Amino acid sequence: MRRSPRRPLILKRRKLPFQLNDPPANVVPSKEPYGRPPPTPPPNGPFPTAIVFPDGIQVVSHPTRPDTQVVVIPKTADIQCVIGALTAKGKGHGPNGPNKFILLSGSSSGLENDSHFVHLSEGDGPPPQRITGGPPGNVKEEGVCLDIKPLTGLNPFNKDLDCSPLDDSLTNMQWLGRMSTDTEKSEGSKENYSLSQQESQETSDSVVVEVEVGGEAKATLSDRPPYSYMAMIQFAINSRPGRRMTLKEIYNWIEDHFPFFQQQTKPGWKNSIRHNLSLHDMFTRETSPDGKVSYWTIRPETDRCLTLDQVVKQPGYEGTVTLVPAPRSHVPRKEQTGMLSSSTGSVARGCVRRMKPLLPRSDSYLVPFQLPAATTTTTTTTTSIFLPTSYSPQVQLRPAPQRTRDNKRVRIAPKVIRLGRLASKNCSAFSLFRACCPRSLGFKVLRSS
Amino acid sequence: MRRSPRRPLILKRRKLPFQLNDPPANVVPSKEPYGRPPPTPPPNGPFPTAIVFPDGIQVVSHPTRPDTQVVVIPKTADIQCVIGALTAKGKGHGPNGPNKFILLSGSSSGLENDSHFVHLSEGDGPPPQRITGGPPGNVKEEGVCLDIKPLTGLNPFNKDLDCSPLDDSLTNMQWLGRMSTDTEKSEGSKENYSLSQQESQETSDSVVVEVEVGGEAKATLSDRPPYSYMAMIQFAINSRPGRRMTLKEIYNWIEDHFPFFQQQTKPGWKNSIRHNLSLHDMFTRETSPDGKVSYWTIRPETDRCLTLDQVVKQPGYEGTVTLVPAPRSHVPRKEQTGMLSSSTGSVARGCVRRMKPLLPRSDSYLVPFQLPAATTTTTTTTTSIFLPTSYSPQVQLRPAPQRTRDNKRVRIAPKVIRLGRLASKNCSAFSLFRACCPRSLGFKVLRSS
DNA sequence: CTAGTGTTTATAAACATAGGT
């Protein structure tokens, strides 16, 4: 384990109590008459003064979207049960009822103001909104926005999208204390994803429960980053104020921030970069007015404003896949199934290629989202629902604009999953869980054994 | 070279004189005062009574689309010059003028009624229309529908699309005399893409000029078909009346029609089939009402109604890429560039894989399209333009509905190419040429040497 | 537990364009 000689300044975290809205009178934020009590929060929480959520799930209507509800889940809850219950809930509401849920992990030991969202949109859903002007605080919550229903049409949600993920002048703190958003004047703070075990534990309470944050911090400068090419390209492009980059700049940004690629002798990764740029519709090429330069941009409708410093990175991401290089023999496939290790044959076929880490699935990476931001002037009728972990189906709720206690409008970018992904057969609890907590970020499932 | 023991019946071709519409009085369909006269048509044309087009390019307005013109090009014309001229022409018309062109290759020796189109839509363009009810005749023309302009929006063109490529009861003749459209009752006429040299020459006059039809007929039953997986899946699905197939049915259809895949020991090609089904948006999965069966379908907006029997297949498609298996050494890339052969290393890396043929680019396969079909009752103001091969920019034309001499509405599915493909830098004549005549169909460029 | 099915990413490669030597 190494430390970067140029570690960015770690700013002190602010403690901001998290409160979605004033609890309605008819909802008792206390212990449920049924259901298992939440396990005792770990005593090492860094925020001893945080407000502890009751054992249950709070469901509030989305401020702007009638079909969406925001669900706050205590970290002690069984997220798979919750997702299963919400799925049934969405179906039970019929075709016109709320069928989209944004999951926020409530804190069991500490409570913070801001929230992390996993925004899973893959280009066919409404875009995320990051409120501009609001100083980003420390992020301590995760959530998922999940669309249980088939996508019927595209919401013209982000006509004037401005997620402005570049806020260079702000002290935009990363979850783990790194800062990597580029500015034109930035002296190229390199990303080193080496973390000590202590650092890992220090932040482990911020992870959604029911997952085990990857174990040892083995990542070094030369380890392959746990991000897909698509993600890294987004990081690169979104690090620039103009949100555009030439191919060469993308190369350089990735090499600068992930030294793994500097060490590659074969230029295959650049081929892959180009391949990804062409393949994915989210990347489009624009030509300068004089036609001399080509810039790669992200289609605004699909831009989740991913930046590296906003992404939760887990140390020890090479612990989930055993990299024992079992030289791939030429036995038929049948004999190869059932191998314990998901080795990807880094020495296979005599090539020096693909010391493959976790395959990041989809582009489900964590994206920060701040609940309080951007004041507006609409009414503040808030409906809050209390849903026990064991799920009681008698929930009553109607769309209503939601405000935080700061009277700031919540703008949430919901996930819209294509019908093919979540329709009936595909809408399993584990799928949703994995969308929330991808392997690429180190989340492991604790088997019941 | 082998012949299929079960060769489909070759029906006799009908001679139907081809005439786009009644020539307007102000347009003289005769020799131009300028431009090179057409070369003498070959005397072996199968249609001696056919009308010979004058030396020039006829441009008529599209019957339904103001921005589209239909261009008939004699086979003796230089298609690259024509495309270049049309490109400039489309740009010269400004943003509101006609900027889409459907290229029809006129016959220099024979003249037929029907036309083949290359429909190049990749999912973002209007869909093709194949008129139902009209008995398909023999196809002898090829064309391309090209969109020079950026795609601004999707035309709701095929709300009730019915290209019905299944017309089993009709004597749907294939260009080369094969018939492979499946019916429920069809006894599984296998596709053998072995053709004698004579057969090849017999049909070679139907190919767009300026290309050399692949030479010897070497393809055997065990050769890999020159179609991409995406194309073959379309062939399969479109062969069924319901336009849907289970995965297993797709496997079987492909194995039945391309025995190459029967002989594969490794199931990698099935992986690729599934990969293509998932990857391409044009394929979507539908579930039966009881939720038991999954059917793969083609999104109607993207269905070009490709069927195998409508596709022009060239013999000897293995002649364009030298398959000399140069065992790939591990020299750095620099040393490998400049190799003469585009060998793909069929023995490389010790695997028995990828005796790769031509890589079919895009999904630019020939699709038949019949000009006369489906009567309607609109006015018949026809504007016809005569454009010499050398291109005179003083063309005057306005959108006007177009009819054939049968007073049947022409419904043409134009190609809409994304901006990224044809904008400025990418809009080269050769690109358009290749879109018209893909390598996968055996078209070779005759160098000027 | 397995096989078939479905989704997504990685990697290599073929081939075209544009620009430089």
Place this chain on the structure above:
DNA sequence: GCACCTATGTTTATAAACACT
């Protein structure tokens, strides 16, 4: 002008990881 090379861009093939049924 042409031959050749490099960087860039597009598309397909193939293998694989991993989830669901």
